Amino acid sequence: MSKPAILQIGPYPQWDQEPLDDAFQVHRYFEAADKAKLLAEVGPSIRGIATRGELGADRAMIEACPNLEVISVYGVGFDAVDLQACRERAIRVTNTPDVLTNDVADLGIAMMLCQSRGMIGAESWVRDGSWAEKGLYPLKRRVWGRRAGVLGLGRIGFEVAKRLKGFDMQIAYSDVDAKPYASELTFVADPVELARQSDFLFVTLAASAATRHIVGREVIEALGPDGMLINISRASNIDEDALLQALETGRLGWAALDVFEGEPKLNPRFLALDNVLLQPHHASGTVETRKAMGQLLRDNLAAHFAGQTLPTPVL
Ligand code: 8YV
Numbered sequence: 001m002s003k004p005a006i007l008q009i010g011p012y013p014q015w016d017q018e019p020l021d022d023a024f025q026v027h028r029y030f031e032a033a034d035k036a037k038l039l040a041e042v043g044p045s046i047r048g049i050a051t052r053g054e055l056g057a058d059r060a061m062i063e064a065c066p067n068l069e070v071i072s073v074y075g076v077g078f079d080a081v082d083l084q085a086c087r088e089r090a091i092r093v094t095n096t097p098d099v100l101t102n103d104v105a106d107l108g109i110a111m112m113l114c115q116s117r118g119m120i121g122a123e124s125w126v127r128d129g130s131w132a133e134k135g136l137y138p139l140k141r142r143v144w145g146r147r148a149g150v151l152g153l154g155r156i157g158f159e160v161a162k163r164l165k166g167f168d169m170q171i172a173y174s175d176v177d178a179k180p181y182a183s184e185l186t187f188v189a190d191p192v193e194l195a196r197q198s199d200f201l202f203v204t205l206a207a208s209a210a211t212r213h214i215v216g217r218e219v220i221e222a223l224g225p226d227g228m229l230i231n232i233s234r235a236s237n238i239d240e241d242a243l244l245q246a247l248e249t250g251r252l253g254w255a256a257l258d259v260f261e262g263e264p265k266l267n268p269r270f271l272a273l274d275n276v277l278l279q280p281h282h283a284s285g286t287v288e289t290r291k292a293m294g295q296l297l298r299d300n301l302a303a304h305f306a307g308q309t310l311p312t313p314v315l
Contacts, residue, residue, distance in 0.1 A: 002025070003023065003024050003025045004024055004025065004047045004048055004301075004305050005024070005025045005027065005042065005045040005046050005047055005048075006020075006024045006025070006026055006027070006046065006047065006048040006049065006050055006301065007027050007029050007042070007046045007048070007049045007050070007061075007065065008020070008026050008027065008028050008029060008030065008049075008050045008051075009029050009030060009049060009050065009051035009052065009055045009056075009057065009061075010030050010051065010052040010055045010074075011030060012050075012074065012294055013290060013294070015291060015294065016290075016291075016294030016297070016298070019298060020050065020298060023298065023301070023302065024048070024301070026050075027042045027046070039061065039064040039065075040064070043064040043065045043066070044065075044066055044067060045067070046065040046067065046068055047067055047068065047069050047070070047305070048068070048069060048070045048071070048072065048301050048304070048305070049061070049062075049065070049068065049070070049071040049072070050072050050074070050297060050301065051071060051072070051073055051074065051080075051081070052073070052074045052075055053073055053074065053075020053076065053077040053078070053080065053095075054075070054077075054080060054263065054281060055080060056073070056078065056079070056080020056081040056082075057071050057080070057081050057082065058080075058082050058085075059082045059084075059085040062082060062085045062086065062089075062091065063085070068089070068091050069091060069092065069304065070091065070092040070093070070094070070300070070301065070304040070305075071086065071091060071092070071093045071094070072093075072094045072297045072298075072300045072301045072304075073093065073094065073095040073096065073297070073314075074096060074293050074294065074297045075095060075096060075100075075284070075293070076095050076096060076097045076100055076101075076155075076156075076206075076284075077095070077206065077207060077233075077234060078093060078095050078314050079206070079207040079208060079234060079236070081093055081314075083314075083315060086315055087315065091315070092304060092310060092313060092315055093313070093314040093315040094297075094300035094304075094310050094311070094312050094313050094314060095312060095314050096292075096293040096296040096297060096312065097155065097312055098155065098312075099289060099292035099293055099296060100283075100284035100289045100292075100293060101155045101156050101159050102159055102289075103283065103284050103285075103286050103288075103289045104156050104159075104232055104283040104284055105156055105159035105160045105162075105163055105232075106163070107232060107258065107279070107282070107283040108156075108160050108202055108204070108230055108232040108258075108283065109160065109163045109164070111230050111232070111256035111258070111277055111279065112143060112200055112202075112228065112230055112256060113143055114256070114277060115228060115230075115254055115255075115256040115277040116140060116141050116142070116143050116200075116228065116254075117140045117141075117143070118137070118138070118140040120277065121137070121138075121274075122137050125137045143167055143169075143200075144167040144168050144169065145167070145168050145169065145170075146169055146170070146199040146200065147169065147170045147171075147172070147197060147198050147199045147200070148161075148164045148169045148170070148171050148172075148198060148199065148200045148201075148202065149171075149172050149173065149174070149188070149194040149195060149197060149198030149200070149201045149202065150164075150171065150172070150173040150174075150185075150202045150204055151173070151174050151191055151194060151201060151202065151203050151204065151205055151214070151215070151237075152173075152174070152175060152203065152204040152205030152206065152211075152233065153173040153174075153175045153179050153182055153185070153204075154175075154204065154205070154206060156204045156232070156233075157173065157175075157202065157204035157205075158179075158181070158182065160202050160204055160232075161173065161182070161185055165184075169200075170186075171185050171186070172185060172186040172187070172188045172194055172197055172198065173185050173186070173187060173188070173194070174187075174188055174189060174190065174191045174194040175187075191214060191215070191219050192218045192219050192222045193222070194219075195219045195220070195222035195223040195224075195227070196222040196223075196224075198223060198227060199226065199227055199228065200227070200228050200230060201215075201219075201223050201227065201228070201229050201230065202230045202232070203215055203229065203230065203231040203232070203233050203237050203238065204232060204233055205233050205234075205237050206233070207233060207234035207236050207237050211236070211237050212236050212237070213236070213237070213238065213239040213242075214237055214238075215229070215231075215237055215238040215239065215243075216239040216242055217239065217242040217245075217246070220239075220242055220243055220246045220251070220252050221246065221251050221252070223252055223253075224251070224252065224253070225250055225251060225252065225253050226253050227252060227253050227254075228253055228254040228255065228256065229243070229252060229254070229255045229256070229257075230255070230256045230257075231255070231256075231257045231258060231259055232258050232259070232283045233259065234259055235257075235259045235260050235261045235263065236261070240260070240261045240267065243255060244267065244269045244270070244273075247273050247275055247276055248269070248273065253275065254275045254276065254277075255275070255276045255277070256276070256277040256279070257270075257276060257277070257278060257279065258279040258280075258281055258282065258283050259281050260281075263280075263281055264280065264281075266278070296311060296312060299311050300312060300313075
């Protein structure tokens with residue numbers, strides 16, 4: 001029997017590429033010099049799309065594949081997949097939840113600690129000889145015992161909160177409603193109020209049209225000159241222009257960001273700021289987690305083509 005043809009939207013590590021190539025007839029969209037030409041040539045044969053969280057699949061791509069049955073996302077976030085276009089044609093969509101939750105939460109905590117204690121500047125202080133020449137490194141801000149807010153108490157937000165407890169922090173959260181599994185945390189319905197009550201605000205919301213710019217000027221200014229915004233979700237959850245203005249003018253103290261509008265090209269205004277920690281969208285980027293994500297991506301595709309129940313369906 002011939003292998004199902006799939007369109008691969010972005011690269012995977014070799015340990016995922018090989019089994020994918022064994023199981024499917026893979027067309028590498030990301031390697032094609034003329035992407036429209038590739039779609040015109042292979043589109044009608046494509047039965048599956050293997051993509052990445054940040055790349056997704058838009059309506060034009062989905063429409064170029066009239067026999068598409070399934071889109072498997074390597075990532076928990078599926079906001080870049082046009083779900084409406086999928087619904088219209090009963091195309092199945094899967095993602096890779098759970099396997100990445102702990103690593104994403106870990107990086108969020110690491111970003112808070114790194115930024116609050118000025119670890120990047122401290123490293124340079126040692127390497128560039130400032131320690132020997134100028135003496136003591138400037139004092140930074142404490143983390144333990146302070147107030148943390150978690151915006152979006154899903155799987156990742158909950159793991160962030162769990163870790164924050166270890167720092168004896170006062171922890172509150174916002175979500176569409178209070179969560180029965182979070183009785184030890186304070187529920188604050190309004191994100192602006194949550195920010196007002198926080199020194200560190202973690203953005204851990206699944207992105208959608210409804211959450212776009214939920215962190216806008218009001219939330220950012222409520223967090224204030226003594227506050228830090230940490231984003232390990234999607235850039236679209238934050239009004240980036242409002243964030244840049246607040247960081248530039250000191251109306252927000254600090255930010256620690258793993259995601260950016262238009263990434264991997266980010267707004268150059270970020271590069272001029274020394275109160276922002278910049279990370280290259282790698283919160284799930286450990287060997288262990290990425291191996292589990294690759295396996296789940298393939299398990300979903302394999303289950304679909306074998307007519308079995310999908311392990312982690314979105315649609
Ligand atoms: C990945 C992500 O970095 O899970 C997500 O939604 O954005 C990340 O885990 C990405 O999907 C890998 O390409």
